[in-house]
Amino acid sequence: MRIASVIHILGFLLMFLAAAMLLPIGFSLYYGDSDYVALLISAGITLAAGIVAFTTTRMSDDLRTKEGFAVVTFSWIFMSIFGCLPFLFSGTIPSITNAFFETMSGFTTTGATVINNIEEVSHGILFWRSLTHWIGGMGIIVLSLAILPFLGVGGMQLFKAEVPGPVADKLTPRIAETAKILWGVYVLLSAAETVLLLFGGMNLFDALCHTFGTMATGGYSTRNASVGAYGSAYINYVIIFFMILAGTNFSLHYRFLRRDFRAYVNSQEFLFYLSVIGVATLIVGAGVFGHYDSVWRTLQHSLFQVTSIVTTTGFGTADYEQWGFSSQFVLYMLMFFGGCAGSTGGGIKMARIYLLVRFVFSEITRLIHPHAVVPVRIGNNVVPRDVMTNILGFFVLFMLVFVAGVLVMAVIGLDMPTAFGAVAATLANIGPGLGDVGPTDNYTQIPVAGKWVLSLLMLMGRLELFTVIILLSPFYWQK
């Protein structure tokens, strides 16, 4: 383990984080809030820590796979530690546990909050809260790959460790170039959504915050009633549209922008993703029939909730806990699905779910024809055996972590729906769950220990389990 290299990269990221903390100051001054002081102090401390870490260490040769896992996991942890300073210093969230939870929830694009009344939080802090989503959405490491020249070949290891999905797509010969493209597409889509939200009557502050929440599939809003507070069908549809885009593999957007207009249609995963949204919307819609005065409004709200949950965003326009059991159950199931591989969404990912289903069918065929050669396919491509094994392993691990999480929550004293909801909603990076952490509630009343466990689950979920769990293995630390 070359700790010096790991610290060197962390140092760079902290310097970058410090720069990001300066961005909300504009809004703070514009709205006449005093939280810019807290932001400045936080930025100063973060910058100082970053400079010390960066200048006292040196990068050794290329990073090995092993260091890659440590770099990625520790980056996220330290970003959250320093990222919570503005909440502490401004007094918005005085408790360290709560502030760390809120920041981890932000960076991992979970969107689970401990703030009771968001509308009274000052603008600078609120903007910082949403900005953590946006930074975490496309990934801290992917961003640093785009701007850090010194990562070299080791960059691919980091990229694989952070980008969600069974196989990380490399779009160009150089990893730095791929990272730039992904961030470029991300910025472009974010700009488009901001403009469209401005047309819908939001002010710039709200439009940016909601864009950050959407494109990162995060879910932090600036209103207590989330997106529902605007009561605008236009805004709902804009956000639905961009949630769907954010939950799509970003390499498809890139191919589309490169004039490969069949990119979406050619992607089996994307078609599966759309079908899941379509079917789920119909079932949820049927379950809430009569709740709304028109079919269109029923569909609009069903579609919004389905998209919000399946892409792991967690925005709300309605309290789905008031809906029937069939609707609630479908939404609960969708929490596990998640977005597409290579998207900003969390969860198990569409590609994995699709392949698991295909795998089960191929096993059935094999039972009927014991000598049949039945490769698992996605679209026209045969999935290599080691990838399939990895997916099965991931699924089992996801379920184990889920069950263990629920068990811990139960021991801590949560009731059944709350424990199931909280664990699923944090592990899949969604945000609102069920019971006491449902769409109209928040995570304030979860005990301190529970918040730390949920923070860990959010990190595991964002980095897709293996990256974090590897560090817990004693073999990892052996020479």
Added chain:
Amino acid sequence: MQILIVGAGDIGFELSKRLSHEKHDITIIESDPQKVKRASQQLDALLIEGRGTSYITLQKANLSEIDIVAAMTNNEEVNLITCQLAKKAGVATTIARVRNPELTMPDFIMTPQELGVDVMIHPERETADAIVRLIRQSGATDIIEFEDGRVQLMGVRLEQDSKLLGTPLIKLGKQFGNPPMRIVAIVRKQETLIPGGQDVLEPGDQIFVISDPGYVADFIALAGKKDTKIEDIMILGGGLIGQFVASSVGKEINVKIIESSAEKSEEIAEVLPHTLIIHGDGTDYDLLAAEGVVDMDAFVAVTGDDETNIIATLLVRHMRIPRTIALVNKVDYMPITTTIGMDAVVSKQLLTVNAVQRYIQHQQVAAIASLPGIDAHCIEYIAKAKSIIVRKPLKDIDFPSNAIVGAVLHQDEVLIPKGDTHIVAGDRVVIFSLPQALDNVEKLFK
């Protein structure tokens, strides 16, 4: 530049690695999933699993944006078809690795244009040429030529009785009347140093000099080497390299080839009528002794197996054969070859990569060569009117300490630069540099 490399075997992998370090964008097509995996883990390149002979696969590599296609598989036919397809698709430069010597003969029935290949690289031929140079110049450990041999980079190991020992380099030049050569590197205990005027040479040092080829023989004598006249050589391994060496050294040298396969021995015997072919195992001490290995002036081990080559050369070095040359393909073995007491080592990969690179030029780089086992490069830059290097005389330029100017080609004349030398636009400058200084050197020539 955008470069597509087909085949990530030994040569394709090394080539990709080198070109990727030089800021080219590399895409690789490889059919073996294991090799794809290895390359994707160790190289910053885009990997595509498939065959270069499939146009669909080539299309996946975005052929329209590729500037150079280098087909480096060990299958000549695959390489030729790949280049034909690429040429047809409009790729500017195609490079194919070939084996068959017929292809590069001047009276071959098809022109390179008809074959769709701009450059044919012949790794076995390149290796054989390097071996022949080392046989002719038996005191050297490495010889690399620039500008068609007008400038030479040569490595020599200093003997106990060398006249160069014990005097600081700054005085050495005067002592020998400022010869047209410059010591550009000293390899001491596996460490490569760029020498300064105060450095003193020690016995056992391997030194690298850039020089006018005319001065080489004198220099080797100064290094304490006896330039043995080579009359009899034994070649272990009757593959293509061995055959090329045997046929290139000329009739004045007696060649014995030892080949382990009976069938192949007969084939070679047919092709090389003037060479004695012996069928047997090259690591068999009795066989070597029976064939008079002790009386040989040089021993060349060029079987396809690195370990055999290494062991066989160590074995015969033990018998005090003045000159041994071994083919070692595994790049990882290079750093230890000196330590374990081997003489000259050639690497097919590095030679091929060096050869390919002559055609894949960086804007200001005319040639680049790397040496087996040493982490340094010898690069020939072309000075431009806007380069920093032409602004002032050399001594006033902030030149990186881990690099050194070896020679300057000014209007067809080879100069060994001094502090007051002023490089002008159009000059070709041969520089020896450690990896960490490469970026800074490059800036001087931008």
